[in-house]
Structures are given as structure tokens and as C-alpha cells.
Amino acid sequence: MTDASRPARAVLCPVALGVLALLAGPAWGQTVEPLTLRASPLLAEKLPSNAKPASLVLGDHISGRTDLETVIEGNAELRQPGLVARGDKLVYDQTTDVLTASGGVRLNREGDRYTATSGQIKVDAVEGFFLQPTYEFIANGAHGHADRLELLDRDRSTVFHGTYTTCQREDGASWRPDWMLRADRLELDREDGEGRAEGAVLEFKGVPILPLPSMSFPLDERRKSGWLPPTIGLDNKSGLNLAVPYYWNIAPNRDATVIPTVMVRRGVGVQGEFRYLENNYNGRANVNFMPNDRLRGGRNRWGYFVRHNGQHDTGIAAIGNIGLGLNLNRVSDNDYWRDFNRNGLALTTRLLANDGALSWGRGDFSASLRALKWQTLQDVNAPIVPPYDRLPQLAGRWGRVNDRGFDYSIDADFTRFRADRFWTNEPNADRGVLHGQLARPFTRPWGFLTPKAQLHATAYRFDGPLDDGRTSASRVLPTFSLDGGLAFERDARFFGRAFTQTLEPRLKYVYTPYRDQSLLPNYDSGAYDFNFATIWADNAFAGHDRVVDNNLITAGLTTRLLDPGTGAEAVRLAIAQRYRFSGQQVVLPGGTPTAKGWSDIMLGAGINWDPRWAFDGVVQYNPDSRQNTRTLLQARYSPGPFRTVSLAYRHQRDLNSQYVDLGWQWPLGALIGRGSDPAPRRASGGGSCQGDGRWYSVGRMNYSMQERRLVDGILGLEYDAGCWIGRVVAEKLNSSVNSSTKRVMFQIELIGLSRLGTNPLSALRNNIPRYQVLGADAPPPSRFTEYE
Template structure:
């Protein structure tokens, strides 16, 4: 037989207290009667949890096989003892509850469940409401992040803070085997848990991985949630043939919810000591970040080294329109900085594009918009980090650029109008250019009238482009200024036919979409004009239906051509998803194109290459995209790209691409490359394990990588090959990376990373995760699929 007793706080008025005592006595009598009538029942039903409220006003329920005591003084419980108040439940073999002191003493098999956090031990002395006291020989499990461990003694400071003595901490999931040992565990003489700050702090700690101590520290702090916190971040270790042993130890400062800073002292045994800093801020109307990397004395270069960066965006509202400001500036101390300190100070670093690290902008943009008008003032000045063995031509500086545009939302008779005016002062290093600097002004007016129906569209467009150049030195003809005015007419039209179709047992909505685009621009000799911001556009399905085959404003092609194309698509009638897309397009030129980029011959072919495109996404798992540029005169493809992708599940992706490029001019290099990328469980690739086996073993190996192979050279251009292991509580990555940095140079390195869930991420060398995300197509970061727990998952 079990007894249940309800206790109320001692501070209510005496009359209310007497009424509650009477109700408690009635509850006792009812409970005894129910037990007597229902002898087959083993225990009384659990009482429903009280409505939320202050813990000191909630009633206390105790029950057990034998309950005795004195009203408002104490309660003694023997056998299956239980005390419940709000979200706190205490189980024990024996329990004494001191009512005036709100103090519970329990022994035997003691278990506490407070809001889903569990504590098991042998001896408990606890003030229930304040949740202060001690617990001996304890095993604990935290609900929010899955952390658990044991301790010889745990002192509860209050409801949110506790201190474990001779304790351990891990997030590895415990199985039912008696010999189970966590893959990693943090053992400490003193372990403090603070749920207010969501941090854990260990004193005199040792971190063990697979039973081997890998880190000993007198003090370490770690997060108990994803909440930001001030403290040390995981260090980075590296071994470089030039810089020697590298140790970087970042310290994070959580200044406010909208501001933070990171300071990273870095030791390079062959160079010296440096400091990397980053400050970030975010306000409702502005935000940005500041960075400075500084090494006061580089022993190898015999000078101080630095890299400074500024990013800032701001938006100011006014009665006259929105005013915006953006700044993006980076500057380095010397030309060798990009080579000596790769990936430093650049969050968008791409190892396949070394030029991006050698061109550092200082870009300031002030813009205003009001109604249909926009106005911007921009200055852009480049710092070019030159390499004597591989010099690059720096872009022109814009000092400044003033641009105005006007695009009314609606005009009469369905007309669309857009006006653009621009004045730019181009300034460049004359040692790199065989042309003068210039001030260029242009005005572009575009007027169009689209006629749109569900089955067709026709859009005639008129464009007038007026340009004037003023040079700081005479041209070869002696001119110091040149003016150019060119009109352009274009007519874009298309039809859309639809029908129901059935292919390979599936119903589709099939479309047939023929398109015709005509454009005419008269010839004006532009060979004397320098080139400041123009380039030949790529030949693809987007550019083939445009008026100008050049980007920028220094060249306007003299076109008299007609582009014909047709596209057919298979659409899922239920979702509208595109399963198949096939297209073909070709230009028919009625006269030669005489305006070209410097060094390029006129275009005399009246029939352009044929563009063929296909996209097949029959199922969400499979995908195929292909584009061919076929020369009918030579009967061969000038360029081809074929890319296939297979993604049957998460962390399962295979991609294969073939790219071919023939020589089409002085700016194009012939190449044929095969690109293979993958992320796949190794056990499935080798047919050694399946999903259920991997889950039972508690972990899984993944192969990941990308290989780019040049067929003409018969060699690997870029290669990233690695392996990842995902367990319940840790993830390991080993990556071998070889990336081409020049025509005859490459960079090879080994990247290691150990990510301990709920504790830290340790890296040797640079971050392999960033390398995989940037270079492996379709790569997905290994993450836990466990949903955020609710305290009712451990309801007691």
C-alpha cells in the first residue's frame, strides 16, 4: 500500500491553511479507500502537474509505501519515496522532508528529475525550492545538449548553477553495455555548470579521446548551448615549411547581442608574433566589421607586416528618399602578403582564384533613391599585389563615378522607359597601359512596348547610346576628345504552345517555345577608342538574345542579325517542376561585324555557332545538364559542358563533369578537363555495411573529395581527397589538398580536424571544413539530426 500526501506552503493565512489541511486529510482518506477497494492496483495514479507559477507557491506532494510525520514540521517516507513540486521530482528508498526549512534528505537509490535534467546518486541533502545542497556519487544528464557525466559529489548552488567535484563530462550517447566507455570525455577536479550563461568551466582538466589524453589544461570553458559566450575559441596548429610551427589562439569577446570582437595572437617560430583582430557590429540602420592583422617584426622579411579591412553598410531614411552608404576596403603592407599569409583577412577566399587575393579594393558607394530616380556616387581604387614572375594588369580606378537612372513604373500606352547617365574618371598606372586615362560620360535612353499574352510576347525596343571621352593625353590621331552616338533597334518575340503528353509512363505538360530576336546597330568606327571597362561577353543562351555582344560601354557592336531558337520543356502538371528542358539557338548575321575588341578580327561568319542545351531532372535524385557550342562549318564542337549529379539521400552525392574549350581568340585557352566530386559513406561504396549496420555501430565513415584532371596534359590539376567520420558525439576530418596556384606552381597541404560535439573543434593546419564547402559540389556538413529535446521526453 502506498500513501500520498499534499503539502501546501506554510505562509498562507491560518484559515486557508486549516482548509488545506482538511482537504489533505480528505485526500488521504480517499486515497486509502481507493487502495483498499482496488487491491490489484500497484500504485496510485500520478497527479497532474500544476499550472505554471512561482516555485515557492506550488504545493508539494509526497508519497511512498510508509508515510509518517507531523503537520507543518516533517514527513518521513520509507519505500518508493517520492517528492514532487512543479517540475522537480525526487525519488529515493528513504526520504525525510523538513517542511519549515523546505529541506529534503534522501538516501538509497536517489534520483532527481528537474525539467528533464536527471541526477542519480546515493545521498542527497537539498533545499527543494532554492535547489541548493549536495549530492554524492552522482551521475547526471543534461537535457538540452545531451551532456552527461559523473562526479564524486555535486554541490547545487541554486536552480541554475552547480559544481561537480572529481567530475567528468561528455556528449557521447551511452548504450546498455556494462563496459561502455565514451569516445571522448573531459575529466576535471572541479566542473562548474552555469545554465544562466550556458557555459561549463573545468579546472585542472584532462581531455581524453579514445582513452588517450590529448589535452591537459588548468582551466577550460565550453558552451552548453549554441548561445554565444566570451572566452577562448579552439586553437589552430600548423606546420609550414616557410613559417615554421604556427600556433593561433583566438579569444572571443561577446560585447553585446549586436557587437562582438575576436583577438587572435599568432606565433610563427620563423617569423615572430602577430595579432589578428576582428570587430563586428549590427544596428537597425547600419552594420559592418573592422579587421587588422599586424606583425610588428617579420624575421624573414625584416619588416612589419599588416593587412587592414573595413566593411560598412548604412541606410538613412529621409522625406526625400532613402540614402545608403557602403564601404569595402582592404589594404596590405607589401606585395608578398598574399603569398606569405594566405587566407588571412578574407572570408571569401577561393584557393582556385589567386588573383582575387592580389587585387585589394577600396570601394566607397553613396547612393540615393526616391521614386523612379536613383543616384549613386562611387570611388574605387585598387591595390595590386604584384609578382615579378607572374604580373597582372590592374583594373582601372574609378575616381569617381557618378551614375543616375530613371525608370518610371508605368507610362501611358504600356510603354517602358529607362534613362541612364554616367560620368566616370578612369585612372590607371600608365606603365601597364598603352593608352591615356580618361573622363567618360555617357547617356542611354531605352524605350520599349511589350505586348504580352498567355501564348505569345512581342517587345520592340529603341535605344540611343551617346558617349563622350576626354583624355589626359592625346591619342595616336592627336585627338583629346571623342564623341560617339549610336542608335539600336531590337525586336524580341516568342510563342508558347502547350499540350498534355505522356512519356515513359508519366503525365506531363509539354511546351514548345519558339523565339526570334532581331537587333540592328549601325557601324561606327570605334577602333581609336581605348578600352576601360569592356570585354567580350560569353556565348550562351542568355547573351545570344541581347543587343550588344560586349559588356561595358567602350564597345557597341554593329549588329544586323537575327537570332532564332526554340525550347521545349516537360513540366510536372501537379507541381510545375521542370523534368526535361531541351533548347537550340543560332544567330543569322546579315552583315559583317567590324567593331571588335583590340587584337580581334572582324566577325565575317554569317552563321554563328549553334548552341544546344539540355537539362534533365527526371527525379529529384538525378540531374543532367549539358551545353554544346557546335561549329557547323568545321563540323566539330568548339565548347562543351556536360555535368551529371546523383543525390539519393543526405550526405550522398556524386557529380561528374566534362568541360571542353577550343581556341577561339587570343583570350581563350584550349582545354579539356574532367571533374569528379563525391561525398558518400565508404561502407556503402565498398558494399561492406548498410545504413542499419552503421547506426548500430554508432558511427560512419564518409569519403569526400574532388579531382580535376586535364586530358591533354594527362595530369591532375586540382585534387581534394579526404575522409570524414561521424559519431554520435564527434566528427573527424582528414583532407589532402593539392591546388594549382599558377602555371607551374601548386600548393599541397594536409588538413586535420576533430570536432567534439558540445565541447570544441580542434584543427591542425587550416580549416578542412571550409575547403570542402568551397570545392566539393553538393557537399553537406555532417550534422546531428537529433531534434531539439523537450523536457517531456524525460517526463517523470
């Protein structure tokens, strides 16, 4: 090959060219078709495995032997699809496909970048080594330096005496990452998404904080088996808590976690969780066990919580699939809900359902078989009456919609109710229910009218006599209703904004004759809360043991402002009220009959004028006393990411309760004019924030104005430094009138490596409306992001 004194270029394998065909003009006399542009697909993120790439070399001086070797000196460069190699000198041996580089070596392979003093690599196989290298991975922004780096193949590499961090490098020789992993040996496997370190030390702010003789860590969001970082917590009951979880990635759709736990005041325990997700069913099981709890007299404490839902093929063509649902919950004792409220139970859960159901449906028919048994966790200061068990409950339904204009259905239910006679004076019973209904809706774009007839038949057989000596009872009640409404629309303009305004009046009449039901036990009926949904209900009670007597009419009026382009609701105003032509006599045990006349007035409003602001309010107003019976007002302001404030006011006069609820997430820098929205991160790591980082305040306060005390509260600080996030959160939850659980959670999240401490994210999500997790991942970057 001839030497050249000017920059040289060479193509080392044939390339088919079709340029001449594009440049050649049309022959004389031919019609010229207009030139059209066609859409081209995006550049492929993955190179075809069977493609033979062309190689292009550039440099100030090129020499060599044809088909044997090529030497490029001075601004030397070799290019292949997905790979660029640069250096002061490159020697490419075409017989072995080995590239030897020296002097200012730089390698870019599908966005991953390496620099070194010298190195050698098999180009197609991506095997080789670099001396005194630095590296940076595009997938998670991780980078570091080492004495030596070996490329084992396209996805695996080994770093010797090196460092690893995701903190974004800044200019200046004095820069040090906030956190860094130093290791004698780092194995990075991006095919499995796992890194392994031997002889490692974790440094934070330049201080070694954790020696790690051997550890593994994720390189992306894929799950992997192994020990997770220990968590440390502190609360006022169990004292210092230490847990060391082990995660087992059984399969892509199944996993398990085992968590040995030490509670300084209680002892040693273990928790376990198993999850599965199949095509037709899914579920999870949690089990907790602590032997010899020192705070409870050495008792063994345990609990299990199982959830399963899905469809299962019976293998019988006439039956097909049967649904199976399980909700099993049981604990060792009445105090479990106080002591272990985060081990599968909400703090206020004192009724634990053990519920199993089989369901089947085909066409117009459906059926279910259910068994439900309750475990009631009693408190001597606030005992509760256990609900009745259902052992079993068999239900069926047949119905059709819009069959020649009619809607009709028949529901049947048979239930055996059982309860401990210590808690109730009522006998157990078998109850059968038959409920049929027939409706003929007339619908038009401008309104609707729906006459409907219902028949509710109930029969009981009791284990013991009622107060009047009967051992059986029955009841048949019809219900007739007529429901109608209109919808008017007009173009409107308010505050310089165009809307479609609606006006929707509605009127409904319901009649159910009176039947004396005062001697019937109540197994499953309860009063509906009075709101905009239930004010239109035919029956004031849920369940089948009470059917209210009705002779009433309900009137309502709603107006909305709708965006004419999107149909989004900007404003909703509503009012509704009932009038009883005769007083209500059927009540629940201990209830008070309702007199003839007007009911309370329901007033509602919803305003979403601007996406940043939202307001909802419902007021139940008594016109006789001229006082609000119930009030619920809620407002939210969310001007941008990680900025939200919500405020709620709840007042219920009959219960003498009045609460104010405040929740927020807000950057502290924004309060003094220094805040700005963070940029998206690279997927699985690679902080984009620079400078001094951002402080955020998070919290929720539920305050009882009547009792003048904080009922529940959570208060914390979050700090986002870009490549790590710190959280400190204090939580108080009332477990009874005189006791509460308090705990403090600390966490440091090293982006792209691990989380250390107790995770407060579940508490923050559950308590703060619209809370956003700091460090949420952005979509994976393209391999062309760092294209050279």
C-alpha cells in the first residue's frame, strides 16, 4: 500500500453502491415522475447478528499488507457499525481480527466508552484488554478507572483494582464522587444485569463506611437472587430493628423473599413472602413468625396473609373455566395488629377475613360458592361485635340487558350465618333470598326515562326461637320506581375561555310498601352513607335483612362546564334533595325512624379549571336546623414534578368529629427562589443533577380539631444529590385512644448500586396524595446517545 503525506481513507471490505442509478437522469422523451420522500425507520438499536460489517480506517499515515495487516498512525481511527476505536497508533491484523492500540486509546462500543494508555481487542468478538483504563456505561451512567480492564465478550468485562460509581463527573482535577465502590476485582455482566465485587470497600463522601469482602449489585432493573442490603429501623415499641433480606428470583414470574429480623426488645423473628404471576392467575403469600416475644411474656407470635385470584380450567367442556379467589388472614393473638402493624396488616385492621370463593359464568348465567370466616382482634378498651361468618354462601344470577328494549335479571342467594353467641343474642340462621327486577329504559341524546319494578323475597330458618317464638320467617316486598332526566347544552364563555355548558335536571320516584321487620335479626345489612350516589338508591340499606319502606321523590340538578375540544370537565356543580310523602319506619336495630318531609340538601362542587389546581367539596345541609350535618372540602395544588400540596377538611356533626388533613411534597429550594425541576435520569442510575443537590420536604398531618391533637402524622426530608438520595422520615400512627406507634426511618439510596437503611417509600406513597418518588428512571438511552 502506497504511503501518503495527507489524511488517508480505506475500506477493508466490498460495499455495494447504487449511487449511479440515483444520479443518472431520465432518457429523452420519458416522463419524469415527481420526487417523493418516504418515511425511514429509526436506526436499529440492535445490530443484526448475521450481518458482516464493513470496516473503515482513517489516519494521517496508513501502511500495511493487503489482506494481512494495516497500520494507521497519527489520528488513527477504525470504524465498524456499533464500534469506533481511536489512538495515536492502530495495528489491525486481518488474519486474527485483532486490533492493537497505543497512545491516547479511545473505544466507543454502542455508547459504552473506554480510554486507556494501550490495549488490544478482537474486533468482532469484542475480546481483549486495556491498561490504565477508564470506562463509562451508557445504560446506567456508571463509570470508573482501573489498573486493567478485560473484555470477555460483548456483555461481560472484568475490572482489576478499580472503582465504580454513577455520580456524574464534573470538571476539575479535585473532583471526587459522593460515593464510590473500590474493589480488587469487579465483574460486570450486562447480559444478566449483575455486577459482582470482591475485596470491596464502599466509600461515601470520601470516608470508607462499609467493607464488603464479596457482594453483588444490579446493573439495571432486572431482578436477581442474593442478599439485599440490611435495613435498620427504630420505633418506640420494638426498639432497634435489624433485618437482612434474602431475595430468590425463582423465575421471571415467581420470586420469594426471606427476611431474618432482630428486634432488640422482642427477640429474633423471620418473615417470608412468595409471589407468582401466571397467564390466568396470580397471588402472593406472606408468613411471619417470632418465637418467644419478650414483650408479650414469651409467647410465640405469628401471622399469615394469602391472596390468590384467577381462572382455572376444569377440563370439562360443559363447564369451562372456574374462578378461584382466596383472601386468608390469621394471626396469633389480639395484640398482633398493634405490635406488627407493618407485617401484612394495616394499623387499624382488627377484622381479619378468611375468605374463599369459586365463581363461574357463561352467557347470561353466573354462580358463586363462598365461605367466609372472621377473626376479630379485640381491645378491652374498645371491644367490637364480630360480624357473622358465612358458612357457606351460594349465589346465582341470570339476566339480560337491552333484550327487545328491556333489562331484567334474577338474583338468588342462600347463606348460612354463624356467630359466637357470646357476642350476640340473635340466633344463627339459614337465609334464602330471591331478587328480581324488570326495567324498560327509554334513552335519547336529550334525556332518559326508566320505569322499573323489583321483587325482593326473603326466607329464614333460625337455630333458635325469636322473641315471638318463631323459628322461621319470610318477607316479600315489591318496589316500583320511575327515574328520568334531561340534558341541555349550550356554548358559553367564562373568564375569556370557551366552554360547552350542560344543565342536567333529574327526578326519581320510589315506592316500597311497609313491612314490619323489627323482629328479624340483622346479619349483613348496614346503612348507606348519605351522599350523591346513595341519594338516588332504591334501598337505604346494603344487604338483604332490611328493605326500607319508601314513598319519596328525589330531585337533583347538575351543571357542568366542559372543554369543547377534549370534553374534560372544568367545573361541576350539583344539588339534590329528597321529599318523603310518608315517614320511614324500617330502621336498623337501635336506629331512629325518619319523619315525613324534606331530607337534608346535598351540595357538591368540583373545579379543575387549571391542571395545577383541583377542588372538590360536598356539603350536607339541614334546612331545619340551618346547620351543616357533614362537610368534606378538598383542595390540591400540583404545579410541577415533585411539587404537590393537598388540604382536606372533614366535619361530621352527629359524631362530633372535625379533622384537618394536610399533605405535601415540595422542594425547599423553591421556597427561597432557588428551585428548578430536576432533569430525567438515565435508566437505572446516572444522576443528572449537579451542584449542591436539592432538598425536599415531605409530610402529612391529620389533626383533630375537636380533640386538639395530632391523630396521625408523617414528616420527613429528602435530599437528591443526583447519584444518591437521602431520606429521613418520622411517623406517628395512633393504635388506640391512649397509645400510638412511633418510628424513625433512615435511608441512603445509592443510584445504580443499592439502598441502605429502612425504606420509607411505602409510607410516603400511602400517606401523601400524588407523591412522586425521587430518582424515577427515564427510558433507556439509545446507543447513539454518545455517538462519535
